[in-house]
Amino acid sequence: MLVLTFAAEGAGNCVEVGSVPYVYARTARGAFVLPARCSHRGGPLHLADLDKAGVRLVCPWHGAGISATRLIKKGIPAVRWGNTVTAVFPVPADTETSTGHLPLSRDLCGMRAAN
Amino acid sequence: MSFTPNHTPFELDPARLSELALDFASNPIYLDNEEWQNTDNPYRRQLRPQIIKYLNFSTPLPKEDLLDYSALAANRLLATVYETDMMFLPKGPMTAEHWADFKSFYSSTNRARGEMIRPYLERHVFGFLDDIEVSGEWTKESLVAYLGRLRDQPSVPMASEKAIRESSDPKRAARNWLIQFAPDFLSEASPMIRNAMGYYGPVQSEWFKIIIDEYGYGVHESKHSTLFERTMTSAGLSPDLHRYWQYYLTSSLMMSNYFHYLGRNHEHFFRYLGALYYTETTLVDFCERGADLLTEVFGGEVDVEYFTEHVHIDTHHGRMALEKLILPIVEQCGEAVIPEIVRGFEEYRAIAQLADDDFATQVAWMDAGPQNKKLHDPVWKKVESGEVTAPVAYIVEPRGELSNTHQHDGDELCHIASGTMKFVSGYDSHQILEAGEGTVIWRNRLHGAIIESEECVYEIHSVGDYRACLS
Numbered sequence: 001m002l003v004l005t006f007a008a009e010g011a012g013n014c015v016e017v018g019s020v021p022y023v024y025a026r027t028a029r030g031a032f033v034l035p036a037r038c039s040h041r042g043g044p045l046h047l048a049d050l051d052k053a054g055v056r057l058v059c060p061w062h063g064a065g066i067s068a069t070r071l072i073k074k075g076i077p078a079v080r081w082g083n084t085v086t087a088v089f090p091v092p093a094d095t096e097t098s099t100g101h102l103p104l105s106r107d108l109c110g111m112r113a114a115n
Numbered sequence: 116m117s118f119t120p121n122h123t124p125f126e127l128d129p130a131r132l133s134e135l136a137l138d139f140a141s142n143p144i145y146l147d148n149e150e151w152q153n154t155d156n157p158y159r160r161q162l163r164p165q166i167i168k169y170l171n172f173s174t175p176l177p178k179e180d181l182l183d184y185s186a187l188a189a190n191r192l193l194a195t196v197y198e199t200d201m202m203f204l205p206k207g208p209m210t211a212e213h214w215a216d217f218k219s220f221y222s223s224t225n226r227a228r229g230e231m232i233r234p235y236l237e238r239h240v241f242g243f244l245d246d247i248e249v250s251g252e253w254t255k256e257s258l259v260a261y262l263g264r265l266r267d268q269p270s271v272p273m274a275s276e277k278a279i280r281e282s283s284d285p286k287r288a289a290r291n292w293l294i295q296f297a298p299d300f301l302s303e304a305s306p307m308i309r310n311a312m313g314y315y316g317p318v319q320s321e322w323f324k325i326i327i328d329e330y331g332y333g334v335h336e337s338k339h340s341t342l343f344e345r346t347m348t349s350a351g352l353s354p355d356l357h358r359y360w361q362y363y364l365t366s367s368l369m370m371s372n373y374f375h376y377l378g379r380n381h382e383h384f385f386r387y388l389g390a391l392y393y394t395e396t397t398l399v400d401f402c403e404r405g406a407d408l409l410t411e412v413f414g415g416e417v418d419v420e421y422f423t424e425h426v427h428i429d430t431h432h433g434r435m436a437l438e439k440l441i442l443p444i445v446e447q448c449g450e451a452v453i454p455e456i457v458r459g460f461e462e463y464r465a466i467a468q469l470a471d472d473d474f475a476t477q478v479a480w481m482d483a484g485p486q487n488k489k490l491h492d493p494v495w496k497k498v499e500s501g502e503v504t505a506p507v508a509y510i511v512e513p514r515g516e517l518s519n520t521h522q523h524d525g526d527e528l529c530h531i532a533s534g535t536m537k538f539v540s541g542y543d544s545h546q547i548l549e550a551g552e553g554t555v556i557w558r559n560r561l562h563g564a565i566i567e568s569e570e571c572v573y574e575i576h577s578v579g580d581y582r583a584c585l586s
Contacts, residue, residue: 001256001260064448073251075252077252078249078251079250081246088257
């Protein structure tokens with residue numbers, strides 16, 4: 001297992017583990033660690049909006065839906081305090097990592113109210 | 116059944132809460148002291164009831180306001196409420212005053228009034244921790260990896276330790292440091308005992324083993340509080356319970372109150388496990404550095420066994436907390452409890468960080484006494500000339516009048532019009548202020564004063580930010 005600390009927002013909010021970038025997303029229903037690349041064709045999930053019901057992320061490339069509830073309950077285990085996120089990734093502890101920045105959609109910055 | 120019961124949650128509106136807090140604090144044993152210290156009377160604590168009507172305990176304090184006066188007042192109240200569950204006796208014989216105070220402290224009136232305000236005070240002081248968010252699917256394996264990272268971190272001196280070493284008066288700073296631990300260490304592990312009662316399986320027995328260590332296996336000389344008493348005595352301090360009540364910082368009380376809060380509210384049992392792991396694991400390095408620091412400051416005469424004992428025993432306690440408490444409880448209750456364990460770990464880390472910064476700033480505040488006295492002149496000039504206008508209080512006090520310690524929510528300027536004031540900024544830390552002199556008082560910094568002339572006339576100007584007055 002690999003434990004990493006990164007920023008919830010702003011500079012350093014993206015951590016690349018192996019070759020997968022992750023960001024911390026905050027929605028009205030809860031927060032979660034989000035793989036920033038869609039598993040369908042690699043679309044930018046960090047720019048995804050939520051559907052009208054506010055429960056599924058919609059990939060901006062092909063409209064693939066990803067359950068936010070699943071990411072909250074079944075996603076990468078993480079804890080956030082202030083702007084610091086600590087997450088435990090299910091990969092070997094010596095996996096290569098890097099930190100960068102990715103912009104987030106308004107819905108993933110916690111700017112949309114719960115329905 | 117024709118009767119339909121109406122079950123409603125216990126709630127107090129802000130006005131009623133304030134009234135009840137004042138009722139509690141108005142107990143004669145909690146009124147202002149005429150001395151700086153409480154002498155061998157564990158029931159006396161100064162709660163400054165005269166200020167309570169100006170405070171609002173009804174909402175959680177935001178993180179940036181956790182050292183405001185409201186937090187100090189709430190933490191003093193909470194410490195007092197929690198401790199009515201604990202047994203305290205003076206070291207000397209029970210005088211008539213002790214008997215009266217003993218009965219008053221443990222009276223049903225005192226306990227019932229404290230219990231009514233407790234949930235609101237807890238929310239006021241600890242509500243900011245609701246910002247901690249735990250998400251995702253936690254498993255035993257991810258929990259072990261997460262907790263293990265703390266154990267593997269290098270030992271780095273804390274801001275408090277650095278502040279003591281670099282202080283203009285390291286002995287004074289170190290004594291103030293020891294005083295901050297007294298509310299916790301003199302009744303060490305008492306909050307843990309709150310979870311020793313009940314019936315919850317093998318973990319209960321493991322929990323008890325840690326308590327047995329803390330209590331020195333029934334040998335009073337080995338009890339951790341006895342070891343700490345020896346440290347205090349050897350550093351020139353007295354180990355009476357709450358002798359130094361007026362010198363406790365907000366965050367020091369908060370650290371001690373936090374474990375009472377977890378232990379008193381059993382719905383937070385799993386958080387207690389996470390917080391316990393954090394404290395037991397970090398104490399090993401902390402106590403090793405603490406023993407070195409005290410020896411460096413006081414020389415070989417200081418008794419550091421309290422610290423060296425913890426270097427040894429907490430190596431076991433950190434492991435026991437993980438292997439004998441946390442992992443078995445996850446096995447027993449399921450992985451759904453892990454987010455609470457993680458939350459407790461992060462909560463205590465956050466509070467410990469706050470306390471470290473608070474103490475380091477207090478050392479800087481004590482050290483800056485002479486400079487703050489000099490800063491009076493330029494700030495006073497701006498006030499006198501009308502360039503700076505701020506709310507002002509004009510105060511006249513007689514000889515011996517003691518302003519019990521408190522702090523303000525913004526910077527203030529104290530100006531002495533006539534007479535003499537001893538301005539106190541911590542244990543063994545003061546400036547004498549004569550007519551025409553004064554001092555700048557930093558926001559959130561604990562201080563008090565005593566009048567040393569027949570009468571003292573002085574002014575307190577709430578300037579907000581004294582640095583802005585100098586530009």
